[in-house]
Amino acid sequence: MERIANGLVAVVKRGCRTCELVKPVLRELADAGTPFSVYSQDDPAFPEGVPGVIDDRRLAFSYRERIEIVPTLIRYQDAKEVGRVIGWNRREWQALTGVNGLGGKLPENRPGCGARNIEPGMAEELAARFGDTGIVSRRVCIPAHVDPMEAIYDRGWTDGLPVTPPTEARVLRMLKGTRRRPDEVIAIVPPDRAVCTVEKAAVNAVMAGCKPEYFPVVLAAIETACGPKFGMHGVLCTTSFATPMIVVSGPISRGIGMNSGRNVLGQANRPNASIGRALQLVIRNVGGGRPGPGGIDRCTIGHQGKYTMCFAEDELGSPWESLAVERGFRPDQNVVHIFTGNGVQGLHDHRSRSPEGLVSTYAQCLRVVHHPKITYSTALLVIAPEHTIHFREAGWSKQRLKQAILQRLQIPIRELMPGYNGDDEGLRRITPEQRARLDDPTLTIPKFLPEGLNIVAAGGEAGMMAAVIAGLSMEVGMDWAEIKP
Amino acid sequence: MNEEDQDLVLVDPTSELHREFRDRLQRPQTLDGLTVGILDIKKDPGEIFLGRLDELLTGRGVKVKRYVKPHFSWEAPTELKQTIAEECDVLIEGLAD
Numbered sequence: 001m002e003r004i005a006n007g008l009v010a011v012v013k014r015g016c017r018t019c020e021l022v023k024p025v026l027r028e029l030a031d032a033g034t035p036f037s038v039y040s041q042d043d044p045a046f047p048e049g050v051p052g053v054i055d056d057r058r059l060a061f062s063y064r065e066r067i068e069i070v071p072t073l074i075r076y077q078d079a080k081e082v083g084r085v086i087g088w089n090r091r092e093w094q095a096l097t098g099v100n101g102l103g104g105k106l107p108e109n110r111p112g113c114g115a116r117n118i119e120p121g122m123a124e125e126l127a128a129r130f131g132d133t134g135i136v137s138r139r140v141c142i143p144a145h146v147d148p149m150e151a152i153y154d155r156g157w158t159d160g161l162p163v164t165p166p167t168e169a170r171v172l173r174m175l176k177g178t179r180r181r182p183d184e185v186i187a188i189v190p191p192d193r194a195v196c197t198v199e200k201a202a203v204n205a206v207m208a209g210c211k212p213e214y215f216p217v218v219l220a221a222i223e224t225a226c227g228p229k230f231g232m233h234g235v236l237c238t239t240s241f242a243t244p245m246i247v248v249s250g251p252i253s254r255g256i257g258m259n260s261g262r263n264v265l266g267q268a269n270r271p272n273a274s275i276g277r278a279l280q281l282v283i284r285n286v287g288g289g290r291p292g293p294g295g296i297d298r299c300t301i302g303h304q305g306k307y308t309m310c311f312a313e314d315e316l317g318s319p320w321e322s323l324a325v326e327r328g329f330r331p332d333q334n335v336v337h338i339f340t341g342n343g344v345q346g347l348h349d350h351r352s353r354s355p356e357g358l359v360s361t362y363a364q365c366l367r368v369v370h371h372p373k374i375t376y377s378t379a380l381l382v383i384a385p386e387h388t389i390h391f392r393e394a395g396w397s398k399q400r401l402k403q404a405i406l407q408r409l410q411i412p413i414r415e416l417m418p419g420y421n422g423d424d425e426g427l428r429r430i431t432p433e434q435r436a437r438l439d440d441p442t443l444t445i446p447k448f449l450p451e452g453l454n455i456v457a458a459g460g461e462a463g464m465m466a467a468v469i470a471g472l473s474m475e476v477g478m479d480w481a482e483i484k485p
Numbered sequence: 486m487n488e489e490d491q492d493l494v495l496v497d498p499t500s501e502l503h504r505e506f507r508d509r510l511q512r513p514q515t516l517d518g519l520t521v522g523i524l525d526i527k528k529d530p531g532e533i534f535l536g537r538l539d540e541l542l543t544g545r546g547v548k549v550k551r552y553v554k555p556h557f558s559w560e561a562p563t564e565l566k567q568t569i570a571e572e573c574d575v576l577i578e579g580l581a582d
Contacts, residue, residue, distance in 0.1 A: 128494070138497040148493050157498055166496045190560075194500030203498040234558030285498040428529050476558040 005079045007035025008097060011062055011072045014046040016113035018088050019071050023047040025093065025103045032099065041070065041116040062117040063126040069112040073097070087112035121173065128168035134182065135168055137199060152207075157285055159277065159307055163207035174202040177212030178219060179485050186219055187226035189287030190233035191296045196222060196286045201278070204285055208278035208308075213256050214271050218278045220336040220483040221246045221310075225279055226287075231476030235340055236289045239300045242472040244283075245341030246276055246310035247380070247456060249324035250334035252483060253312035260314040262460030265344055265382070265467060276310030303343035311458060317385055318457035319392035324480070326398070333482055339380055339454070340477030342470040345369075349387070350464045355396045355404070358387055362466065363408035367447060369470040373416045373426040375445045378452040378471030378478070381405075384459030387466055398455055409447035414438050416445060449474060513575060520548045522573035528557035528581035535579040557581070 010026055012019040029036045030050045037054055040046050041062055044055035056062055065074065069086040075096050076082065085092040088110040094102045117126055127133050142151045148165045152158055164170065175182055175198070182199040189196045198219065205218045225244045226232050235242050248258055259269035267273065283289040291297040299306070315322045315331070324335035345368075349361040362381060369377045391401060413434055418426035427445075437443045452474055459465065471477050513519060521542055523535050535551075542549050550572055554561050569576055 140495045142493040
């Protein structure tokens, strides 16, 4: 496309009523014989009666010249812009064109319409189209005749389900969800100990189905899961069931529409589903952590939470402080917690109406985490409103509930010995002093240490239920961090 | 212009690292004069098996050095790996369960 060096250029689209209005003016300018070009954003046959309209449906000219409104009239002199008017204003058009009486039969003023190149989402499309993205990752070209979904599977980039193809425009939009620079290194991802930048995280967040407003949560989750306290390498390569599980506290969970209510650990909520999945895809694609032949994910059985495991606390409905406040944050701070999740054990108690009764239920169900004889376990107890109401009414704090459960789960050593109850699981070694007191019921080992048992309120308003999510161990699998914008 | 006929450009989600395959070191023909390291990853009851190996090797006159990882779920610290590389010719790393 030749750039006009001296003269006038108008940018129009058929879908604009003001552009329709100025058609006679455009014809008059074209007939005047001075250098004049018209670029049409949506239909090269528009405006009728003007010869040589330039097709700008790819919006190259409009993008380059930063057109925001149609009609726009620009005057160039020595290939430089020396004047611009937008919309229709008779005096301004007459002044810029130097044609007295131009558009004399038209109204004095009409505002224009938004240009196609600034429609929502178009800025990123055009940046990608004209090579202006700043994205440094490698590009992979999928030929037009190849199904992109299959091409993505073939490259091993998915978790087994289809992903959103990570086009440059989508990655750019994701990057707008954070103030952080695309080249910032946020994690060294196991097992390959590969660098993960904000940009690489964005590519995987696109694939997972995230919206840009979820992206700060994704970044915090990646940083925390791959940080020095969580032990992501061990969580990945264990034969156990564990996977990183994200719990979000703070106003952002409500702002982006996370589910903390009905079906909280289930399907169908986009941020819950896609934030957890984005973390998993980063581990897979950036870190190289995969199951299957040659992969380091050696999980014996696993569970569906390895696709995604993420939910929000029901802070507004809870009788207790949030996990974040327990850890010293303010309620207005946004915090991501990463636990290990071994899967969900559903827990029913439709009869108990007292804290004591519910403590008994919880303790019995928590006792079987991993195995009734395995101690120093970790677990997250998720309690729904029809249970939490009884603690609210009785004035029980979360700490009181926790202490009551821990007390019930001081297990007599006798019950932890191999052979007890007919199975050979149990303590591998005990001291001579312990052996001498095997029948002493006061000689106990805790099922959980206080930091190993966490409690959170979430779930739908109907149903006298809770859920136990077992964790991996005391040594790995628990950390938290504030979410940065 | 027909957008449907155009190739689709995707952004690579991987680390873009290239795998490098290295050949294993030659196994020694004999342990005579060599130092054998035994690394306990600290998972029960690995130390029983490793202790027995230590006895057998020492009984045959092989020099043995013992090492322990801080925890089996965590990678061995770099310092520990460097110490082993410096002090041993051969390493036995023990699993458990």
